[in-house]
Amino acid sequence: MKNVAIIAVIFLLSACQGDKSNDELRYTLFFRDSICxxxxxxxVLNxxxxxxxxxxxxxxxxxKEDVALSYPDTCIRPKLKxxxxxxxxxxxxxxxxxDSLFLNNDWKY
Known part of the structure; x- marks a missing residue:
């Protein structure tokens, strides 16, 4: 009986995944030293x-927060490493x- 209770607790805890993000994957443009x-x-970029x-x-x-940027200001040039x-x-x-990216040692995305 004790094992059944432990399994039930483990099952309940594994099913609780917290808040699901409402974020959607959207592909961002990366070229040279810019991110668009x-x-x-x-x-409008918020x-x-x-x-x-x-x-x-x-x-x-x-x-940056609380902005209202439109193209071409939606393209930025951060100093990525x-x-x-x-x-x-x-x-x-x-x-x-x-979105995500990996910038290798040859400066390629």
Whole structure:
């Protein structure tokens, strides 16, 4: 009986996954030293956050909040460091999106 109770608790805990993110995957344009969240002049960028994976966890690299940017201002030129993985989260037209990239040591995405 004790084993059944332990299994039930483990099952319940494994089913609890907390808040599910409403973020959607959206492919971001990466070229040369620029990141473009959109090239559509009708899109409005509300915020963005770039995180770098360093020392076993993600740390904020660059962010802007409470903006209303349209193309070409939706393209930014952050000073990314080669050899690191990056996570991008951003708001566009009131929706939340994410993407990621790895910039290798040859400056290729």
């Amino acid at each position: 969240f959109s090239t559509d002049k009708n899109d 915020y963005y956050r770039i995180e770098i994976y360093k020392g076993g966890s993600y740390k904020i690299f660059e962010y 080669k050899g690191y993985r990056y996570k991008l989260t951003y708001g566009m037209n009131g929706k939340h999106y994410y």
